[in-house]
Amino acid sequence: xxxxxxxxxxxxxxxxxxxxxxxxxxxxxxxxxxxxxxxxxxxxxxxxxxxxxxxxxxxxxxxxxxxxxxxxxxxxxxxxxxxxxxxxxxxxxxxxxxxxxxxxxxxxxxxxxxxxxxxxxxxxxxxxxxxxxxxxxxxxxxxxxxxxxxxxxxxxxxxxxxxxxxxxxxxxxxxxxxxxxxxxxxxxxxxxxxxxxxxxxxxxxxxxxxxxxxxxxxxxxxxxxxxxxxxxxxxxxxxxxxxxxxxxxxxxxxxxxxxxxxxxxxxxxxxxxxxxxxxxxxxxxxxxxxxxxxxxxxxxxxxxxxxxxxxxxxxxxxxxxxxxxxxxxxxxxxxxxxxxxxxxxxxxxxxxxxxxxxxxxxxxxxxxxxxxxxxxxxxxxxxxxxxxxxxxxxxxxxxxxxxxxxxxxxxxxxxxxxxxxxxxxxxxxxxxxxxxxxxxxxx
Amino acid sequence: xxxxxxxxxxxxxxxxxxxxxxxxxxxxxxxxxxxxxxxxxxxxxxxxxxxxxxxxxxxxxxxxxxxxxxxxxxxxxxxxxxxxxxxxxxxxxxxxxxxxxxxxxxxxxxxxxxxxxxxxxxxxxxxxxxxxxxxxxxxxxxxxxxxxxxxxxxxxxxxxxxxxxxxxxxxxxxxxxxxxxxxxxxxxxxxxxxxxxxxxxxxxxxxxxxxxxxxxxxxxxxxxxxxxxxxxxxxxxxxxxxxxxxxxxxxxxxxxxxxxxxxxxxxxxxxxxxxxxxxxxxxxxxxxxxxxxxxxxxxxxxxxxxxxxxxxxxxxxxxxxxxxxxxxxxxxxxxxxxxxxxxxxxxxxxxxxxxxxxxxxxxxxxxxxxxxxxxxxxxxxxxxxxxxxxxxxxxxxxxxxxxxxxxxxxxxxxxxxxxxxxxxxxxxxxxxxxxxxxxxxxxxxxxxxxxxxxxxxxxxxxxxxxxxxxxxxxxxx
Numbered sequence: 001x002x003x004x005x006x007x008x009x010x011x012x013x014x015x016x017x018x019x020x021x022x023x024x025x026x027x028x029x030x031x032x033x034x035x036x037x038x039x040x041x042x043x044x045x046x047x048x049x050x051x052x053x054x055x056x057x058x059x060x061x062x063x064x065x066x067x068x069x070x071x072x073x074x075x076x077x078x079x080x081x082x083x084x085x086x087x088x089x090x091x092x093x094x095x096x097x098x099x100x101x102x103x104x105x106x107x108x109x110x111x112x113x114x115x116x117x118x119x120x121x122x123x124x125x126x127x128x129x130x131x132x133x134x135x136x137x138x139x140x141x142x143x144x145x146x147x148x149x150x151x152x153x154x155x156x157x158x159x160x161x162x163x164x165x166x167x168x169x170x171x172x173x174x175x176x177x178x179x180x181x182x183x184x185x186x187x188x189x190x191x192x193x194x195x196x197x198x199x200x201x202x203x204x205x206x207x208x209x210x211x212x213x214x215x216x217x218x219x220x221x222x223x224x225x226x227x228x229x230x231x232x233x234x235x236x237x238x239x240x241x242x243x244x245x246x247x248x249x250x251x252x253x254x255x256x257x258x259x260x261x262x263x264x265x266x267x268x269x270x271x272x273x274x275x276x277x278x279x280x281x282x283x284x285x286x287x288x289x290x291x292x293x294x295x296x297x298x299x300x301x302x303x304x305x306x307x308x309x310x311x312x313x314x315x316x317x318x319x320x321x322x323x324x325x326x327x328x329x330x331x332x333x334x335x336x337x338x339x340x341x342x343x344x345x346x347x348x349x350x351x352x353x354x355x356x357x358x359x360x361x362x363x364x365x366x367x368x369x370x371x372x373x374x375x376x377x378x379x380x381x382x383x384x385x386x387x388x389x390x391x392x393x394x395x396x397x398x399x400x401x402x403x404x405x406x407x408x409x410x411x412x413x414x415x416x417x418x419x420x421x422x423x424x425x426x427x428x429x430x431x432x433x434x435x436x437x438x439x440x441x442x443x
Numbered sequence: 444x445x446x447x448x449x450x451x452x453x454x455x456x457x458x459x460x461x462x463x464x465x466x467x468x469x470x471x472x473x474x475x476x477x478x479x480x481x482x483x484x485x486x487x488x489x490x491x492x493x494x495x496x497x498x499x500x501x502x503x504x505x506x507x508x509x510x511x512x513x514x515x516x517x518x519x520x521x522x523x524x525x526x527x528x529x530x531x532x533x534x535x536x537x538x539x540x541x542x543x544x545x546x547x548x549x550x551x552x553x554x555x556x557x558x559x560x561x562x563x564x565x566x567x568x569x570x571x572x573x574x575x576x577x578x579x580x581x582x583x584x585x586x587x588x589x590x591x592x593x594x595x596x597x598x599x600x601x602x603x604x605x606x607x608x609x610x611x612x613x614x615x616x617x618x619x620x621x622x623x624x625x626x627x628x629x630x631x632x633x634x635x636x637x638x639x640x641x642x643x644x645x646x647x648x649x650x651x652x653x654x655x656x657x658x659x660x661x662x663x664x665x666x667x668x669x670x671x672x673x674x675x676x677x678x679x680x681x682x683x684x685x686x687x688x689x690x691x692x693x694x695x696x697x698x699x700x701x702x703x704x705x706x707x708x709x710x711x712x713x714x715x716x717x718x719x720x721x722x723x724x725x726x727x728x729x730x731x732x733x734x735x736x737x738x739x740x741x742x743x744x745x746x747x748x749x750x751x752x753x754x755x756x757x758x759x760x761x762x763x764x765x766x767x768x769x770x771x772x773x774x775x776x777x778x779x780x781x782x783x784x785x786x787x788x789x790x791x792x793x794x795x796x797x798x799x800x801x802x803x804x805x806x807x808x809x810x811x812x813x814x815x816x817x818x819x820x821x822x823x824x825x826x827x828x829x830x831x832x833x834x835x836x837x838x839x840x841x842x843x844x845x846x847x848x849x850x851x852x853x854x855x856x857x858x859x860x861x862x863x864x865x866x867x868x869x870x871x872x873x874x875x876x877x878x879x880x881x882x883x884x885x886x887x888x889x890x891x892x893x894x895x896x897x898x899x900x901x902x903x904x905x906x907x908x909x910x911x912x913x914x915x916x917x918x919x920x
Contacts, residue, residue, distance in 0.1 A: 002783035043780020058532035060547035088506035089499035095717035104502035114918035118482030130573035133761035168757035172618025269538030269762025271719030294911035302903035312612035322612035325574035329715030340458030342485035351469035
């Protein structure tokens with residue numbers, strides 16, 4: 001099966017039109033000593049064989065009940081999302097270069113941008129980036145383009161893989177990265193941020209809820225950052241905004257995050273979507289595609305890719321980013337996801353995450369050998385538990401019962417020895433949580 | 444005109460809801476609480492389904508029309524791959540779950556890496572990059588790190604003026620200075636002499652797209668490769684046009700040290716209206732230590748993730764790569780096998796040459812009578828009365844075709860870049876050629892207004908891009 005339609009008769013006619021006797025003549029320009037004889041790759045499977053082949057491979061993955069988050073979350077995906085992103089008019093289209101023939105994708109992305117702005121309270125959203133980590137890296141690069149400051153402060157409460165990605169992106173730049181440690185209460189102290197931020201600080205990057213689940217006191221942190229005229233880059237879990245303060249309320253300049261929670265499956269952490277929203281004053285410095293509203297010749301509303309003179313296909317090495325392909329289909333999924341809750345429903349979704357996580361938190365911390373690491377802090381759907389039990393054993397027992405247990409934080413720094421990061425989303429039932437607690441109790 | 448979501452919003456039962464089976468306990472301190480309205484619309488599922496279904500109908504897509512978008516390889520996306528990718532056993536995997544519970548996922552990644560090595564002649568692959576440009580960036584970081592490791596200061600990357608815009612952008616992103624290289628005017632190829640002029644001891648690499656963006660194979664590739672390597676520099680292969688040469692010639696054999704490949708082009712994964720894509724990079728073994736972590740490895744019968752690579756450039760994104768795209772690409776490889784892949788490139792090149800043969804006596808083809816998988820027309824000499832290529836493109840939309848890539852490569856005036864791919868029938872190609880010839884040779888002279896008015900059969904007529912950029916409206920009012 002190679003999906004080529006031409007029969008022998010067609011081919012013969014095509015040869016004649018071109019003026020060749022056989023297909024190999026078209027490859028004469030390639031030096032013959034470089035030509036490949038055959039590729040040693042098995043294949044040639046029929047559709048049925050292919051399906052069975054992959055069912056067999058898929059069966060080597062295990063279906064688990066997840067209490068693990070740390071950047072990728074098991075959330076419910078409404079049926080409508082699958083229905084819409086499954087429409088071939090969306091998934092087989094290319095980047096909407098011909099606007100008049102791409103109004104479906106363009107309007108959907110415009111709606112996505114509007115929804116991201118509404119959620120974050122910022123002015124301008126782009127059409128998407130690859131994922132949360134690359135969005136964080138692009139945010140830092142954006143901040144470095146604004147002035148000639150070259151210091152970047154990053155909270156150690158930022159996802160470790162995001163910090164690594166930012167470091168990779170800045171490897172050959174003149175910028176210096178410094179990490180701000182969290183306080184003993186698991187969040188940033190405003191005095192620490194204040195003392196580390198100086199007039200050479202281009203931006204301060206803070207994640208909330210942070211990697212350890214705790215919601216940061218963003219108002220106070222923002223004041224400290226703004227007093228030195230630095231940009232405030234916020235990494236946010238979009239679902240948490242159903243309850244917690246929007247970045248626009250505490251004067252964030254750039255907001256980025258992972259949008260997987262908005263209608264994309266976990267898929268081992270990709271393909272997900274990075275979102276980015278900025279203040280109006282930064283729109284021309286933004287990376288990536290942006291869709292704008294305009295009118296056609298008859299005055300009818302329509303949508304186009306806009307502010308394109310920022311981009312690589314026009315500006316080449318002077319572009320704001322090299323990004324071309326982004327995560328458009330995930331943006332569509334996020335758009336369909338965000339448009340079906342209403343304000344009350346979306347708040348309720350966030351509250352359900354909080355409630356279930358708190359329910360689990362209260363039960364687990366009261367078990368023998370388990371205690372809350374940060375007793376009085378506010379969290380969204382993740383929390384840290386310190387244990388005197390053997391962590392490997394805990395997760396082994398849970399796995400035996402088809403439960404993906406909490407993340408072992410022993411590698412997250414000295415402060416997190418013997419610590420576990422639990423995640424409880426709206427997907428986990430009371431019965432599942434009780435079962436988890438029961439198993440932990442027996443260890 | 445389709446309403447916007449905020450215009451559809453009403454006091455109704457929203458589409459989705461969630462039941463909390465434990466007591467709601469979600470009070471948070473006042474200073475952490477959201478104070479501004481969420482501003483989300485409230486719409487029923489029925490109305491949302493109509494809204495988005497109606498929007499989908501406003502797209503021209505590969506599933507509805509011929510999409511000869513040059514350099515984008517809009518080939519048929521096999522439905523079986525979609526079916527395989529819908530399997531929850533792949534989709535519900537958490538990146539941090541124990542590796543023994545995700546052996547299926549790791550097997551797909553490992554095996555595709557292996558097959559890509561065979562297909563390209565490179566020694567090893569990394570699948571972490573999310574798109575072609577992301578692959579370029581990663582490849583260039585690998586090159587930078589390699590030269591750092593052997594303590595050579597090489598800050599320059601040579602990029603031909605025919606290259607995709609992502610090439611210079613990625614090189615600048617990776618901290619390099621760009622040295623533009625003027626291509627030969629006729630076929631966009633690299634001039635040995637011009638290359639020599641700019642090839643200093645500071646040059647880290649030359650980025651080449653083969654075949655180039657005019658659809659021509661780089662005939663001097665052996666000489667170029669020698670020249671570059673004699674200079675101690677490396678050779679980078681932009682795999683955007685790899686659909687032309689699968690099973691015919693391999694970048695690794697031509698002397699390329701680093702390459703990226705676009706799974707969403709050559710390996711038939713859908714474009715999704717602009718992503719997600721996947722841009723794996725392949726390198727020769729001396730560059731393997733620098734690849735992003737983790738690496739998927741096989742120990743006895745078990746697949747494992749190796750993070751312990753001290754010289755690695757680090758992480759290009761969180762986790763391992765765009766797995767659903769990787770999965771579809773692997774399914775494609777298993778459907779075709781080595782023989783099928785070779786046939787793909789043969790047919791792609793045959794289709795392109797057939798179309799070229801039908802155009803060449805009527806419309807100017809700057810690069811000559813033969814091409815690989817795509818070709819570029821320059822109809823400028825035929826244009827009268829301020830007709831431009833954009834008018835041809837818009838008129839094609841009226842005939843029910845997506846327009847080819849236009850105004851690229853930059854080195855051809857009023858360029859029209861056509862890539863038919865191997866999955867189109869002769870009949871489709873014939874019809875398209877006739878329409879293009881009719882528009883350029885007849886309508887542009889006799890029915891000028893039709894071109895200037897085009898498109899008239901699309902959901903909207905020609906859109907005002909200048910207004911969009913001058914007074915940006917980037918969200919609902």
